Amino acid sequence: MRTIRQLSIILLTALGLASVTAIVGAQDTLPSWNDGAAKKAIVTFVAEVTTKGSTNYIPPAERIATFDNDGTLWAEQPMYFQFFFGLDQVRVLAPQHPEWKNKEPFASLLRGDMKSVFAGGERALMEIMMATHAGMTTAEFEQTVKDWIATAKHPKTGRLYTEMVYQPMLELLAYLRANGFKTFIVSGGGIEFMRPWTEAVYGIPPEQVIGSSIKTKYEMRDGKPVLVRLPELNFIDDKTGKPVGINSYVGRRPIAAFGNSDGDWQMLEWTQGGAGARLMTLVHHDDAEREWAYGAQSKIGTFSDALMAQAKKSGWVVISMKNDWKVIFPFKRK
Amino acid sequence: MRTIRQLSIILLTALGLASVTAIVGAQDTLPSWNDGAAKKAIVTFVAEVTTKGSTNYIPPAERIATFDNDGTLWAEQPMYFQFFFGLDQVRVLAPQHPEWKNKEPFASLLRGDMKSVFAGGERALMEIMMATHAGMTTAEFEQTVKDWIATAKHPKTGRLYTEMVYQPMLELLAYLRANGFKTFIVSGGGIEFMRPWTEAVYGIPPEQVIGSSIKTKYEMRDGKPVLVRLPELNFIDDKTGKPVGINSYVGRRPIAAFGNSDGDWQMLEWTQGGAGARLMTLVHHDDAEREWAYGAQSKIGTFSDALMAQAKKSGWVVISMKNDWKVIFPFKRK
Numbered sequence: 001m002r003t004i005r006q007l008s009i010i011l012l013t014a015l016g017l018a019s020v021t022a023i024v025g026a027q028d029t030l031p032s033w034n035d036g037a038a039k040k041a042i043v044t045f046v047a048e049v050t051t052k053g054s055t056n057y058i059p060p061a062e063r064i065a066t067f068d069n070d071g072t073l074w075a076e077q078p079m080y081f082q083f084f085f086g087l088d089q090v091r092v093l094a095p096q097h098p099e100w101k102n103k104e105p106f107a108s109l110l111r112g113d114m115k116s117v118f119a120g121g122e123r124a125l126m127e128i129m130m131a132t133h134a135g136m137t138t139a140e141f142e143q144t145v146k147d148w149i150a151t152a153k154h155p156k157t158g159r160l161y162t163e164m165v166y167q168p169m170l171e172l173l174a175y176l177r178a179n180g181f182k183t184f185i186v187s188g189g190g191i192e193f194m195r196p197w198t199e200a201v202y203g204i205p206p207e208q209v210i211g212s213s214i215k216t217k218y219e220m221r222d223g224k225p226v227l228v229r230l231p232e233l234n235f236i237d238d239k240t241g242k243p244v245g246i247n248s249y250v251g252r253r254p255i256a257a258f259g260n261s262d263g264d265w266q267m268l269e270w271t272q273g274g275a276g277a278r279l280m281t282l283v284h285h286d287d288a289e290r291e292w293a294y295g296a297q298s299k300i301g302t303f304s305d306a307l308m309a310q311a312k313k314s315g316w317v318v319i320s321m322k323n324d325w326k327v328i329f330p331f332k333r334k
Numbered sequence: 335m336r337t338i339r340q341l342s343i344i345l346l347t348a349l350g351l352a353s354v355t356a357i358v359g360a361q362d363t364l365p366s367w368n369d370g371a372a373k374k375a376i377v378t379f380v381a382e383v384t385t386k387g388s389t390n391y392i393p394p395a396e397r398i399a400t401f402d403n404d405g406t407l408w409a410e411q412p413m414y415f416q417f418f419f420g421l422d423q424v425r426v427l428a429p430q431h432p433e434w435k436n437k438e439p440f441a442s443l444l445r446g447d448m449k450s451v452f453a454g455g456e457r458a459l460m461e462i463m464m465a466t467h468a469g470m471t472t473a474e475f476e477q478t479v480k481d482w483i484a485t486a487k488h489p490k491t492g493r494l495y496t497e498m499v500y501q502p503m504l505e506l507l508a509y510l511r512a513n514g515f516k517t518f519i520v521s522g523g524g525i526e527f528m529r530p531w532t533e534a535v536y537g538i539p540p541e542q543v544i545g546s547s548i549k550t551k552y553e554m555r556d557g558k559p560v561l562v563r564l565p566e567l568n569f570i571d572d573k574t575g576k577p578v579g580i581n582s583y584v585g586r587r588p589i590a591a592f593g594n595s596d597g598d599w600q601m602l603e604w605t606q607g608g609a610g611a612r613l614m615t616l617v618h619h620d621d622a623e624r625e626w627a628y629g630a631q632s633k634i635g636t637f638s639d640a641l642m643a644q645a646k647k648s649g650w651v652v653i654s655m656k657n658d659w660k661v662i663f664p665f666k667r668k
Contacts, residue, residue, distance in 0.1 A: 061533070061539060064541075138581055182541070191582075191585070192585075195585045199395070205395060206584065206585030206586055207398075207516070207541075207542075207583065207584045207585055207586065208541075209585065213582065216578050216581060216582075217574075217578075218574035218575075218577045218578055218600055218604070224607055225577065225600070225603050225604050225607040227577060227578065227581050234582075240551075240552035241552075243552045243559065243561060244550050244551075244552055244561065247472055247550060247561050248525075248547065248550075248568075249541065249583060250540065250541045251525070251526075251529045251540030251541055251543065252540055252541065266552055266559070269559050270552070270559050273558055273559040
């Protein structure tokens with residue numbers, strides 16, 4: 001439900017009595033952002049595209065903003081949170097799979113020998129993901145994700161995973177929406193892993209979540225229609241897949257895109273390739289004290305030197321978590 | 335942009351001062367519908383799901399309505415309009431393809447021998463569609479569709495194809511949206527064939543259009559990123575594909591679904607399979623005088639006897655174009 005404040009903005013805008021940006025000042029809507037180049041770039045861009053008469057004005061219908069999820073909206077260390085879900089589900093499902101006791105990578109995982117699990121590389125991880133993400137109906141999987149996300153805790157912070165979202169990005173999402181933007185997630189993560197909770201956590205409804213997917217099959221079970229999740233890849237929403245996914249799901253080119261790693265490179269490039277004002281930004285994880293510091297050498301959320309060079313060359317905004325954000329996680333707010 | 339009327343409704347509703355249905359009376363929002371069982375079923379359903387306190391109340395975020403396009407929102411005879419586009423494009427592209435003069439089905443088509451073209455069956459049609467829908471960038475294809483839809487005329491009526499939409503359905507789309515519904519197209523037609531014009535014609539933005547698709551590939555051309563359309567099927571959004579597509583794109587089950595043929599069967603079945611109030615309807619083409627009369631025997635828009643039996647058994651609303659609609663096409667309004 002819209003707030004009365006939002007409705008007032010809509011009404012006033014419709015009546016031409018005020019510009020949206022004049023009402024929704026950046027000062028009180030981005031309180032966790034330090035005044036610096038990153039915040040200034042964001043606020044300037046939003047003012048430009050929302051001010052009628054500006055040469056860079058863009059009508060609300062075209063104000064599409066896309067956000068990566070892992071490392072951009074929530075944390076991704078020491079590994080993608082969806083992998084923790086997969087590992088937990090192997091333990092939950094083990095009683096139904098006695099054969100796993102003698103089958104890798106499941107046997108090692110169930111013994112708690114994570115080193116051997118990871119020694120199996122990508123193939124072992126894919127086996128774990130397929131075993132825990134396919135074979136059930138979409139409704140069953142949704143319930144499993146809901147149950148897990150409501151209870152599972154991060155190994156380092158002891159917090160719910162949905163608490164490990166970035167407060168400044170929550171403010172940014174709300175700020176953009178208050179200025180007529182439609183906010184989308186465009187993540188390499190599983191689309192059906194995100195949808196059960198993105199609306200409550202980010203205010204992003206399921207139909208605005210794009211992600212990687214496996215195939216589903218329609219069938220009748222006990223006279224009821226179900227969609228069964230098949231152990232077969234459908235779409236990888238990463239790197240060059242991100243523009244493909246955006247085109248497939250949204251059908252418009254974003255005017256603003258937010259990422260944090262090499263996987264977001266083409267999404268930013270595609271965004272910048274359109275005509276008119278564009279905003280491309282990358283969150284840089286440079287705060288070992290309050291979060292994690294990683295980049296070119298990290299396997300999770302790689303931010304290569306080449307990406308940094310491209311950002312500088314193309315005028316992409318690099319957000320320093322250490323310098324641009326007053327607080328990282330909502331639970332650390334005073 | 336919302337109208338002041340719509341904004342008033344939103345504001346009043348937010349303030350709890352009035353029910354939406356009390357303000358947006360069906361009388362003046364569905365003027366092209368005769369008072370009959372179909373209109374009554376629609377109005378009753380909308381009143382139920384939008385009235386707070388009603389046992390069947392459904393919050394706005396879950397008010398998803400899906401519409402087939404061909405034969406449901408616009409006409410589909412004597413063949414799907416997208417095929418007319420394909421045939422026209424063969425003629426446009428012929429100078430770049432001298433080899434087509436000796437290659438079927440192109441040779442027959444260019445000679446105007448449509449009988450031989452259709453004798454080639456589905457394979458010939460698929461060859462024509464791939465030759466005219468793939469090989470270019472998404473931006474180039476979008477412009478081609480825009481140019482064609484703005485000028486091409488229907489062989490029987492001499493009207494633009496976008497004029498051959500159903501006035502009662504335009505009213506229904508607006509009525510549902512005024513009552514907080516999000517309206518989606520779920521069509522067997524090409525997603526990128528529909529998106530360039532659905533917003534202007536139906537008020538449905540590209541991100542709410544689901545359809546069949548071919549694969550695309552991201553690449554750089556002259557230093558600019560493009561998406562190239564490949565001659566490879568990606569997804570067929572028909573029959574059991576419709577629930578799959580809805581789940582993939584929307585991530586919620588519709589509470590209302592509108593179709594007109596066997597291709598919509600599973601979409602209606604999937605819609606009905608959810609808990610709570612549901613509305614399933616089928617447009618029946620039974621008006622040879624004002625449009626076309628066809629059904630079980632038609633290859634285009636087949637409405638089989640089995641579907642009619644299922645509709646009766648399951649309480650799906652069958653809309654008689656002849657009896658339920660005062661006018662079919664907008665250009666016939668007095």
